[in-house]
Amino acid sequence: xxxxxxxxxxxxxxxxxxxxxxxxxxxxxxxxxxxxxxxxxxxxxxxxxxxxxxxxxxxxxxxxxxxxxxxxxxxxxxxxxxxxxxxxxxxxxxxxxxxxxxxxxxxxxxxxxxxxxxxxxxxxxxxxxxxxxxxxxxxxxxxxxxxxxxxxxxxxxxxxxxxxxxxxxxxxxxxxxxxxxxxxxxxxxxxxxxxxxxxxxxxxxxxxxxxxxxxxxxxxxxxxxxxxxxxxxxxxxxxxxxxxxxxxxxxxxxxxxxxxxxxxxxxxxxxxxxxxxxxxxxxxxxxxx
Numbered sequence: 001x002x003x004x005x006x007x008x009x010x011x012x013x014x015x016x017x018x019x020x021x022x023x024x025x026x027x028x029x030x031x032x033x034x035x036x037x038x039x040x041x042x043x044x045x046x047x048x049x050x051x052x053x054x055x056x057x058x059x060x061x062x063x064x065x066x067x068x069x070x071x072x073x074x075x076x077x078x079x080x081x082x083x084x085x086x087x088x089x090x091x092x093x094x095x096x097x098x099x100x101x102x103x104x105x106x107x108x109x110x111x112x113x114x115x116x117x118x119x120x121x122x123x124x125x126x127x128x129x130x131x132x133x134x135x136x137x138x139x140x141x142x143x144x145x146x147x148x149x150x151x152x153x154x155x156x157x158x159x160x161x162x163x164x165x166x167x168x169x170x171x172x173x174x175x176x177x178x179x180x181x182x183x184x185x186x187x188x189x190x191x192x193x194x195x196x197x198x199x200x201x202x203x204x205x206x207x208x209x210x211x212x213x214x215x216x217x218x219x220x221x222x223x224x225x226x227x228x229x230x231x232x233x234x235x236x237x238x239x240x241x242x243x244x245x246x247x248x249x250x251x252x253x254x255x256x257x258x259x260x261x262x263x264x265x266x267x268x269x270x271x272x273x274x275x276x277x278x279x280x281x282x283x284x285x286x287x288x289x
Contacts, residue, residue, distance in 0.1 A: 002046035009050040055107035117205035120154040125221040130256035141228040177272035198229040210248040
């Protein structure tokens with residue numbers, strides 16, 4: 001959501017929308033998130049940071065963000081996931097607080113960014129490699145709006161795959177479970193245990209250095225008939241049947257070497273089974289729709 005807010009703000013500035021009008025427009029378009037007690041923290045901090053970066057910080061947005069930061073920001077949410085990352089988050093928010101409370105930069109003239117992303121089609125299977133030597137497979141199951149405006153980010157599922165040295169079959173890549181997550185902010189309106197949902201990833205290429213390349217991985221198959229595990233268009237932490245995380249291609253390699261990756265694999269093994277639809281069924285009546 002933070003990336004979306006930043007992209008929407010910069011796009012509005014490029015379209016020459018006045019800052020006050022653009023602020024109201026973003027608050028309206030992200031109303032559900034802005035009013036949410038948890039996701040609202042992310043929205044207002046992201047909006048304040050985006051406005052500061054462009055030299056157009058609105059006083060009301062600054063005051064709202066500073067109030068959130070003075071109350072601890074969203075560090076508590078990070079603490080539930082990883083205490084070490086929570087400490088880093090706290091440092092980032094403290095730097096943001098100092099910027100917002102200090103002198104403001106002059107308005108900056110923005111230039112439309114040049115897209116650096118590599119195009120992927122639905123059904124492309126990509127073999128990824130980590131610096132530590134691990135391998136993983138993602139399959140493109142859709143696309144989400146990207147930045148710059150008019151571009152698309154591939155939405156991928158990271159498969160539960162046991163690497164024995166041999167690449168899996170296309171049937172496996174069409175039916176293997178995606179990794180699941182139990183990441184969720186506690187919701188007082190929901191009773192029972194934390195939900196376990198598939199974690200999909202929208203892969204952006206914000207800079208040339210983050211573009212897909214041979215060091216990151218390679219396409220090993222195309223046309224894999226794999227529908228998304230859930231509707232990723234509502235992939236927020238608080239709602240939806242899946243969580244959609246915004247990442248970059250080089251993030252996967254770092255993630256694969258972390259304990260969290262193995263924890264998600266273990267969680268997925270315990271709560272999923274291979275999809276029941278037979279491979280041959282996918283090609284009945286002229287093939288997949």
